[in-house]
Amino acid sequence: MSQRITLPKVIFGTSGLGNLYVALEDKIKLEIVTACIQYSSGQKPVVFDCAGKYGAGLALETLGNCLKMLNIKPEDVLISNKLGWYRTTELQSGTEPTFESGVWRNLKYDAVQKISYKGILECYEQGNQLLNGYKAKLVSVHDPDEYVAGAQSQLEKDKRYSDIIEAYRALCELKSRDEVKAIGIGSKDWRMIQRIVNDVNLDWVMIANSMTVHSHPQELVTFMEELQQRGTIIINAAVFNGGFLIGEDYYNYRSIDVLDTTYRSEMNQGEVCIRGPAIFKGYYSDEAKTKEVIDQDGWLHTGDVGEWTSNGALRIIDRAKHIFKLSQGKYIAPERLEDVYIRSQWVAQIFIDGISSEASVVAIVIPDEQYVRKNFQTGTTETTFADLCKDAKLKQIILSDLIRLAEKSNLKIYETLSNIHLHPELFSHNNGFITVTFKVRRNNARKHFQSIIKSLYQTDPIITSKNSLK
Structure with missing residues (x-):
């Protein structure tokens, strides 16, 4: 087989232009395409890999618009369109697409899968329309492995594989008319590539998520060596596994x-x-x-x-697993509340807890000793920190400040601390209250302070917040 294309070492993916996981602003998408053009070391053409599945054609549409805005000549780019998904109806605002729910963000259109002789040509024509004056010269059937895997019986699997072969027959006709330069395949399961290359003459293959730094089976390496001997170009997508390149x-x-x-x-x-x-x-x-x-x-x-x-x-x-419920049925996310209360300058550490028979939360507070000694007057400098933590006035000051933070952060009444206990010893690895990642061992803390937490509901907090009167 004669090889009609030469590809650069790096090909630019475009799934992010289709709002993969994140709906980027148009100006950011333009900056991405601009950077791809600028940092291609003068190579021409610059190669972009796209697909109708990427945001139901949004990636194709965005790529075409960006290239147009940058005045890029069609001959200076080489676009790959992995075919098989066709844009259909407009979605209602906030509605998820029917394909890959939770993956694509803020899509305007839905898409359906069309893998057949006629369907793949429809996808090709629509893709070129979305590219706004540019045309895909590298074409393939997108994710044939997933298409076959979706069959409910062996008979249906055979029928779907036949659909794939028919789709490739259509692509081969496009190539014979010089409408496209090369035909390939993209598949997450490399074994599907291995099967199809025995039935279709492919110019290139894209191995997605199979040959990575985490997983590189010997049988795949052997197959890649066979492809190389045939003169088939290999594109390795997701070298670091799915999702790595977008964070x-x-x-x-x-x-x-x-x-x-x-x-x-x-x-x-x-x-x-x-x-x-x-x-x-x-x-x-x-x-x-x-x-x-x-x-x-x-x-x-x-x-x-x-x-x-x-x-x-x-x-x-x-x-x-740290969420707990109060007596009125409200669920408490303690770590979220701790993120609010830890902003107090009086507080070095805080552990929030509650009892299911009570309607509010309480806390074990380890005061910031340096700040306390600097800002709390006791009349003597010889008072131990443990004794300071027993001072009712200091407790009143700290609780008042914590309630102030609750009000400032618009916490609910049941999320506002009703009482606190001042503990003089910092949570640490040595006393078993902190993990190696500096998170509170909540089960240890709850067990250790169980009687104190219970007592906080049985004693007055000394002050009354205006929130508690609502």
Whole structure:
């Protein structure tokens, strides 16, 4: 087979232009395309890899618009369009697309899969229209492995594979008419590539998520050597595994609802789950414990509750297993509240807890000794810090400041501290209250301060906040 194309060492992916995980502003997308052009070391053409599936054609549309705005000549770019997904109806605002729910953000259109002789040509024509004057010269059938895997029976699998071969027949006709330069394939399961190259003459293959720094099986290496001997170009996508190049926060990430709480994935909050070759396989010789954290689909449930920030970062806001319920049925996320109260200059550390039979939260507070000694007058400099922590006036001052922070942060009444206990010793590794990552060992703290926490509901907090009167 004669090879008609030469590809550079680096090809630019465009899934981010289709709002993969994050809906970037148009100006940022333009900056991305501009950087790709500028930092290609003068190579021409600059190669972009795209797909109708990327944001239901949004990536194609955005790429074409950006190239047009930059006055890039069509001959100076080489665009690959992985075909098989066709833009359809406009979505209602806030509605998820019917494909890959939770992956693409703020899409305007839905898309359907069309893998057949006629369907692949429709995808090709629509893709060129979306490219706004540019044309895809590298074409392929997108994710044929997933298409076949979606079959419900062996008979349907055979039919779907036949659809793929028919789609490639259409692409070969485009190539014979010089409408495209080269035909390839992109697949997450390399074995599907191995199967198709025996039935179709391919100019290039894209191995997605199979040949990575985490996983590189010998049989795949052998197959790649065979491709090289045939003269087939190999493009290795996701060398560092899915999600790496757009930030580790998206490393095969998804969020799920936290049961019995208000944390819901559709509200941009949920438990963080991750999956991939780099994720640990389980606890050694402890299948029961492994099943507690890794579900049947291979997702590791981290126990962290996360939310997306406006700039596309994943922020950890709580721990799912640390949430507890108060008597009125309200759920408390203690670590979120601690992030508010720790802003007090009087506080070095704080541990918030509660009892299910009570309607408010309380806290163990370790005051900032240096700040206390500088700002709290006792009349003597010889008072031990332990004795200072027993001072009712100091407790009143600190509790007042914590309530001020609660009001400033618009915390609910039940999230406002009703009482505190001042503890003189910092939580540390030595006393067993801090992990190696400097997080509070909540179970240890709860057990140690159990009687004190209970007593905080039985004694007056000395002061009354205006919130408590509401």
